[in-house]
Amino acid sequence: LQQERMEAFRELFLDLHPADQAEVFLELDEERAVVYEFLSPEEFAEVFDSFEPEVQKEVALQLNDQYAAEVYNNMYADDVADFLGELEPRQMTHILQAMDQEDANDVRELLAYEDKTAGAIMTKEFVSIKATDTIDEVIDHLRREGPDAETIYYLYVVDEEEKLAGVASIRDLIVADSDRTVSEVMSSRVVSVHVEDDQEEVAQLIQKYDFLATPVIDSEGRLAGIVTVDDALDVLAEEASEDIGEISGSRGSTDVSVNAFKAARLRAPWIILLMFLGLFTAQVIGWFESTLESVVLLAAFIPMIMGSAGNTGTQSLAVSVRALATGNIERKGLWRTISREFSTGIMIGVASGIVITILLYLFYGEPLIGVIVGFSIMISLGMASVIGTLVPLVINKLKLDPAIASGPFITTLTDIISLLIYFTVASSLIQSI
């Protein structure tokens, strides 16, 4: 009976795509143990690979050591390295010792590269060929090695020193006659990246050239690995989430699978820090108490002026963060970006300023308050757009953690500055009349 159930399960389950197998598996509770029993480590490796890192950690604890080691041996080295990177050093060493020596060494090499570099995301399972091979020989080679490689669509040509000499696509090979040599069909101009290049640059390169993979070379010019397009997709998605985290000050907690306590722990320091900075705004209002007392109506427009400046600053921040992420800054030039944002801010400021001046005059019948608010908005918006653009750029240049350029920080900065502008304009206009 057990045997029959196993056959039935295997037939149904193995017919699914690994990504779907992973979804089915996650629906199970105690039955998971049965799945480990029914599937070979090689089969389970594909399921395991489709899990998110947190689930991998949880599942890894349920596996027995022998089975687990076999699972890792059957995964691509870069995926094992991603998973191990999430574990404690002690657990990592333990797992590496249990694995096959050769596979473990590949993983160790990848782990040695700094996080978020081409070296850390590349795969070691690529197909390399020699320029002197005939196409027939290459096809034979693929029949044997193909099933283990992550992609066989680009074949990298290396010389005796393992240095990258060219690239040929399967398409090139198929279209050519089978008795010609690789050197006749390969392209010797290969776009490659360095092991230490930032993962975002690698993904942008793949996107720009519409590549399926790009070779990664080490400091001696040897072919060390390849980054495939599916890794590039994941990197771009990850970087987009990071940008959004940066703009909204919720870095690391935009994923709904993070629990509420952890999300609160990640975000609360921000909110509290900004609350401290908010005490400065209280201070600024304090300085201008006498101005406020003479025209009490001024207090009513504080939120509106701060809000408009904050909104404009956040818009410029988005432009700046995005331009850094897509590499558009280098293409368009730093000053052109800043001056475009400043002009945009001023134009929005002029439009808003005129509208609010007219509106307040119609509402309150007082031209002075309209002029004060309108003029303050005009200057504040221009300032806010420059601050929103500049802060992330400066932080990027200083190579500091870009998290401090987040939206709430900009908003707080524009709050303080717009308040200063408002009260300075108000007190000088009121005095001069």
Next chain:
Amino acid sequence: LQQERMEAFRELFLDLHPADQAEVFLELDEERAVVYEFLSPEEFAEVFDSFEPEVQKEVALQLNDQYAAEVYNNMYADDVADFLGELEPRQMTHILQAMDQEDANDVRELLAYEDKTAGAIMTKEFVSIKATDTIDEVIDHLRREGPDAETIYYLYVVDEEEKLAGVASIRDLIVADSDRTVSEVMSSRVVSVHVEDDQEEVAQLIQKYDFLATPVIDSEGRLAGIVTVDDALDVLAEEASEDIGEISGSRGSTDVSVNAFKAARLRAPWIILLMFLGLFTAQVIGWFESTLESVVLLAAFIPMIMGSAGNTGTQSLAVSVRALATGNIERKGLWRTISREFSTGIMIGVASGIVITILLYLFYGEPLIGVIVGFSIMISLGMASVIGTLVPLVINKLKLDPAIASGPFITTLTDIISLLIYFTVASSLIQSI
């Protein structure tokens, strides 16, 4: 001499990748005319394809009609459709008439699909084979058709009615014996998308399954085209920019290549609309004038409370927008997302509330003001996180334009609500003492 220069130019230029050729071309001014002369329409098609839509429009005007039509004939139908979609209807018709009848019909079909659907981004240049073909026959077929297809790595198997029956990768073919038939190596479980599916879902599917391409079927179940992974990369990048535009209220203007006036025109209506809403905050402050007069110090903390609520709301907004974009909402459930955000907001609120109460007591020696501000922050932050999460979800459910869920809108909403909470708490606590 002219001939010699042409040879030298062609040798240098054609050795570059099309994406790099495009960059070199854009550096030129009057010399562009020479490039058209030196390159065949077929060669220039690859350069043209690498331009951004705005540059394509500009360059298209410089080409003579005959040359231009040849360029479009040599591009993939989906790329021509993308370009034509940016033009006036009259220009579009003119170009389609100049093109080859067959190519033009492919382009017309793609243009008929709604923007941002699988149909609109798919390519018509795919390789379809029959299940009864032998592998040898398929390879022969590829030698002939391969150079025109956008990808040859996935081969789609169709029956007599053009219905999708299976898929085989080049890898499957190479590993198998050449006298076997396609039906023996193909997989008959094919993950496909429908022509009307949203482009974002298609890109997510490709990312989830690590596909190089996915087939697109029409309402009769016929294979209509394929979406390749490089299109998925572009879609994900585009959607990430849109999400960021949504959070920052700068939709459509985060790209630095948009000029300042256009950026201002896109953003100013937002800022002005929000300024109008800001008048409500002025109104709310007006309502509580008597409370404010009795404890003037209350005014100083208005910016801090509004700021904290706005920041918390924006964080929750980022979570919500991101969860919608990545499809995580469906996976985790609507209520779990909302309740997680509410719990997170309350926890941040409690932490911030306690800190500020202590701080204000130490600063001002007045326990009452500390308790009022602390308690208001606690409630405001819980509310703000729910608003930030809920608004984009509701808008998504109502199928309205998500642009109205943008960050500044949420901030203005939380401004008004936190002000109401603050003054209600303040007036009731002050009265009760």
